[in-house]
Amino acid sequence: MRVTIRDVAREAGVSISTVSRVLNDTCFVEEAKRRRVKDAAERLSYSAHPAARSLLKQETGGVGVIVPSVSGEYFSEFLTGIDHFTQESGFYMLISSSHRSTAEFETALNTMYRRVDGLIIMAPDQGGFDATHRVLRSMPVVYVNRPFESSLSDSIGFNNFEGFYNITSHLVDMGHRRIAMITGPATAIDAQERLRGYRQALRDGGIEPESSLEVVGNFTRQSGYQAVSTILGSRKRPTAIAAANDLSAMGAISALHEAGVRIPDQMAITGFDDDPSARYSTPPLSTVRVRPREMGRLAIQYLVGRIRKVADAEGRKIELPFEIVLRASSLGSRREGASRTS
Amino acid sequence: MRVTIRDVAREAGVSISTVSRVLNDTCFVEEAKRRRVKDAAERLSYSAHPAARSLLKQETGGVGVIVPSVSGEYFSEFLTGIDHFTQESGFYMLISSSHRSTAEFETALNTMYRRVDGLIIMAPDQGGFDATHRVLRSMPVVYVNRPFESSLSDSIGFNNFEGFYNITSHLVDMGHRRIAMITGPATAIDAQERLRGYRQALRDGGIEPESSLEVVGNFTRQSGYQAVSTILGSRKRPTAIAAANDLSAMGAISALHEAGVRIPDQMAITGFDDDPSARYSTPPLSTVRVRPREMGRLAIQYLVGRIRKVADAEGRKIELPFEIVLRASSLGSRREGASRTS
DNA sequence: TACCTTTCTGAAAAGCTTTTCAGGAGTCTT
DNA sequence: AAGACTCCTGAAAAGCTTTTCAGAAAGGTA
Secondary structure, three states: OOOOHHHHHHHHOOOHHHHHHHHHOOOOOOHHHHHHHHHHHHHHOOOOOHHHHHHHHOOOOEEEEEEOOOOOHHHHHHHHHHHHHHHHOOOEEEEEEOOOOHHHHHHHHHHHOOOOOEEEEEOOOOOOOOOOOHHHHHOOEEEEOOOOOOOOOEEEEEOHHHHHHHHHHHHHHOOOOOEEEEOOOOOOHHHHHHHHHHHHHHHHOOOOOOHHHEEOOOOOHHHHHHHHHHHHOOOOOOOEEEEOOHHHHHHHHHHHHHOOOOOOOOOEEEOOEOOHHHHHOOOOOEEEEOOHHHHHHHHHHHHHHHHOOOOOOOOOEEEEOOEEEOOHHHOOOOOOOOEEEO | OOOOHHHHHHHHOOOHHHHHHHHHOOOOOOHHHHHHHHHHHHHHOOOOOHHHHHHHHOOOOEEEEEEOOOOOHHHHHHHHHHHHHHHHOOOEEEEEEOOOOHHHHHHHHHHHOOOOOEEEEEOOOOOOOOOOOHHHHHOOEEEEOOOOOOOOOEEEEEOHHHHHHHHHHHHHHOOOOOEEEEOOOOOOHHHHHHHHHHHHHHHHOOOOOOHHHEEOOOOOHHHHHHHHHHHHOOOOOOOEEEEOOHHHHHHHHHHHHHOOOOOOOOOEEEOOEOOHHHHHOOOOOEEEEOOHHHHHHHHHHHHHHHHOOOOOOOOOEEEEOOEEEOOHHHOOOOOOOOEEEO
């Protein structure tokens, strides 16, 4: 049933070493034998057992990806970026997601141990995992969206603070004085940064942040939807909402429609991420474009570079540019594409 | 650097067999030694090399998932369903996606060979791959959305024809006589079935399908968006659109808004899938709920059952129920939740 | 006390490959 | 023609674990 290199060797009438050499094209082998081996391998549809090979070569051909979630456009896009390059370069992809606790996160890390040659970690909500974990030291790691000081690993991300500062400033520039925010989960570092950007933008616009206008969300549509009732019920109704991400902005938009609030006339709204759907919402959503797909591509490129040892030993820390994308949801008239880059 | 079972054995002053026994809890070992081994393993932070183990045991602890794409809510949801159970049951997940050709698809299959203990395959667009491929015969397989006659594998899906028949019938019931369809890619089996359902529903409603009303799309927002200009430009403008999936429906909705067409008064529209976003679109989208997350969960449960040999040898073929979810996009008044089940 | 069980432990094999090492055959040089 | 190469090939080791097998020790019975 199971066909091994021995079977091929017997079939071709050569030793297993020769089979290995032919199949891996590692030495010159007499043409006649070469043919016989190829034929035999083909006939038996042989391929080397990955476990045996990786046991010996101490490499697997896989990369591990750790993300908070596999659902939501932001993550999908990120994964898509990784996936493309992964296939091109012949690596396979091992994904682990949704770790509610640090313990679960470290379990995931352990699962990756020796099963992959490198790791991409996006874990904005894992505050305190052990940065010296043995798995982390055993292979190259690229951190995404999680500034991390280590000369052994690369780190790529964008400036959440600045991005959110800019989109909030846009609302201020449009003349809004009462601007609510639908925040992300307090545990996530990127959510914290965005909140900080929001507050700073208000202050710089001469507006004192009010905690009653900071409605807690968790990056989901539903939380955005629910936040709206709080916002509409507030003592002095704001005229604009800055949502911590596009998903929650969409939820909010839906709720605003249901409440009969016109966008952007009665309520302007902005998001963050520029999910593919942002352009198709009603009205199209002003947001901050951060190109998760690009991030994914970059992350895997760096990682593969490190795995193949072509990268600098020095850890790189890349900050990707973002782009403010203004659409109808925050503009008086319906126009599209005005943009400002970081 | 690399710590093996030998190191633990030396450290604890026992043989490697004993270490293995203690760590796998496979035999009774004298308590004192047991302690020593545990301590040593802990101290050296040892864990068995997965390759060595799987080479010997002929099992890996992984499951492979092959999907057309990793982006889009439908697939995200599906993966999420798998992911949850995967973690619970201690398996890891290897994902391969976006195979443009049969060759690429079979490459993916080969990559999975011996790296996982079972396979979940969702490939509605892979018409003619080799169903007797050696990888497919080497481990349990669960096919999703792809009726497949094999007593060795389970198969899970829903009735695309009926689902689309029903949602189209709803439009007919609402009094529409000219109903356009935005189709999926002609190569995908599920898209074909939905188109068939559309036509049948029209005929059963006494309406002769017109090919000019069947606008080709490809399941993306963009294709839905573009389809609208064709539809609006047609000689006799239809009063309703049945989109092959939610994504293309969303694109269409966006285009309709831009064109100033009121939904549902001037144009009703329906989707398919009930993506999480469908409920949040403007107006909320009538659609067919197929619960991809449930499908994922079921698929992985079946698969793990087969891997652990508790499942019937007999191949099961499950057809999951769908549910017609009517929302404002196809109803005169804004009401929600009326539903009809398959 | 001698023999038979039972219980625990170590040695060794098996799982499959890649790669090093060494040897044999053939070719070239002087 | 002999020695020195080169070229190709096979044997064997290494990579790390689990599990079988067998042996030693201990305990029980006749």
